[in-house]
Amino acid sequence: MNIYDVYSLYDVTPVKGKGPYVYDESGTEYLDFYGGHAVISIGHSHPHYINAITDQLEQIAFYSNSVNNPLQQELADKLEAISQVKGYDLFLINSGAEANDNALKLASFYNGRKSILALTNSFHGRTSAAINVTHTGRKHQAPINHGAEVVYCDHENLEEIIKEVKSGHHACIIIEGIQGVGGLDMIDPSYLQDIRKACDESDTILIMDEVQCGYGRSGQFFSFQSADIRPDIITTAKGMGNGFPVSGVLIDPIKMPAVKSRLGTTYGGNHLACAASIAVLEVIREENLVHNAKTLGAQLKSALAQLPYVTNVKGAGLMMGLELEFAIKSLRKDLIFKHQLFTGSSTNPNLLRLLPPLNINQGHVDQFLEKLSAGLKSI
Ligand SMILES: Cc1ncc(COP(=O)(O)O)c(C=O)c1O
Numbered sequence: 001m002n003i004y005d006v007y008s009l010y011d012v013t014p015v016k017g018k019g020p021y022v023y024d025e026s027g028t029e030y031l032d033f034y035g036g037h038a039v040i041s042i043g044h045s046h047p048h049y050i051n052a053i054t055d056q057l058e059q060i061a062f063y064s065n066s067v068n069n070p071l072q073q074e075l076a077d078k079l080e081a082i083s084q085v086k087g088y089d090l091f092l093i094n095s096g097a098e099a100n101d102n103a104l105k106l107a108s109f110y111n112g113r114k115s116i117l118a119l120t121n122s123f124h125g126r127t128s129a130a131i132n133v134t135h136t137g138r139k140h141q142a143p144i145n146h147g148a149e150v151v152y153c154d155h156e157n158l159e160e161i162i163k164e165v166k167s168g169h170h171a172c173i174i175i176e177g178i179q180g181v182g183g184l185d186m187i188d189p190s191y192l193q194d195i196r197k198a199c200d201e202s203d204t205i206l207i208m209d210e211v212q213c214g215y216g217r218s219g220q221f222f223s224f225q226s227a228d229i230r231p232d233i234i235t236t237a238k239g240m241g242n243g244f245p246v247s248g249v250l251i252d253p254i255k256m257p258a259v260k261s262r263l264g265t266t267y268g269g270n271h272l273a274c275a276a277s278i279a280v281l282e283v284i285r286e287e288n289l290v291h292n293a294k295t296l297g298a299q300l301k302s303a304l305a306q307l308p309y310v311t312n313v314k315g316a317g318l319m320m321g322l323e324l325e326f327a328i329k330s331l332r333k334d335l336i337f338k339h340q341l342f343t344g345s346s347t348n349p350n351l352l353r354l355l356p357p358l359n360i361n362q363g364h365v366d367q368f369l370e371k372l373s374a375g376l377k378s379i
Pocket of ligand 1: 095096097098100123124125126176180181209210211212213237238
């Protein structure tokens with residue numbers, strides 16, 4: 001049986017990871033400033049993470065959601081304490097797209113509306129509801145998606161967004177605080193405040209997709225916290241499990257008390273997923289990683305701006321986009337194979353996406369800058 005050929009691959013085979021490094025089968029060390037697509041939040045093979053998962057595996061790995069699992073409540077309590085996002089209910093599932101699918105359903109259950117508002121350059125996942133609102137993935141929509149009612153507003157045009165929200169026609173608006181796949185544009189915090197008000201006036205649900213920009217990556221626990229707003233629903237995944245497949249929907253119970261029984265999952269919130277996610281939160285707290293992302297991210301941003309060929313540095317914290325004068329495709333390949341550095345791309349062909357683990361230090365940043373400068377020299 002062959003593996004279904006979905007991705008175009010780089011010919012490199014990581015077999016081991018430690019902190020911000022991965023190693024291939026011949027022992028070559030690569031600096032990981034991609035984080036496996038923003039997933040590695042606390043570094044590869046963190047000892048606390050390994051111990052927590054190993055201990056849990058020796059107790060019980062899985063049982064269904066038809067019995068008590070106190071680890072879910074422990075995870076919810078720790079998430080509330082560390083994020084300081086209070087008074088939400090947590091629904092646990094397995095991936096970012098699944099979190100967004102559930103969020104979109106909840107919004108539609110709540111106000112009975114069918115239409116969804118999303119933004120240009122958005123990416124919310126590949127499952128059937130999430131792909132409907134993924135502007136960057138319209139070519140991946142199958143005929144079964146074609147009846148969906150979705151309106152895309154220009155992500156830089158507040159007036160257009162507010163007009164649509166106020167129409168009262170849409171179940172919800174779904175927004176990434178910092179766009180990931182779409183190229184690191186940030187939604188202005190003042191826009192978010194205006195959108196929040198318009199949602200209140202029109203009984204439209206505000207969903208913040210924090211799948212990529214959440215969990216400390218932006219230098220806030222959730223990126224929308226810089227706007228001081230309260231979303232109705234928050235979705236989270238990636239950094240939440242540091243590689244263990246887990247995601248969450250944080251739901252404001254004041255708005256949505258009645259629809260709980262309409263959601264469900266087999267694997268979501270299982271014992272191992274909870275143990276992994278609790279360990280991640282403990283490391284984020286113990287190592288002060290949200291603060292680290294903020295301070296180191298600011299230093300990295302100013303250092304990046306000094307490099308040759310740079311036209312713009314986008315993003316916040318340790319979620320950064322380096323826009324260059326040329327397409328980055330061959331640079332990215334050279335960085336892997338000649339300089340042993342992993343970086344990411346986006347739908348903007350000139351933008352290198354940087355998503356390192358949140359516990360990198362100054363030494364790792366210096367090493368990254370050396371490798372990147374060497375790569376730029378040979379352009
Ligand atoms: C902002 C955002 N939302 C949702 C998703 C989908 O997550 P998953 O691939 O876990 O389904 C992604 C994945 O890149 C993402 O960046």
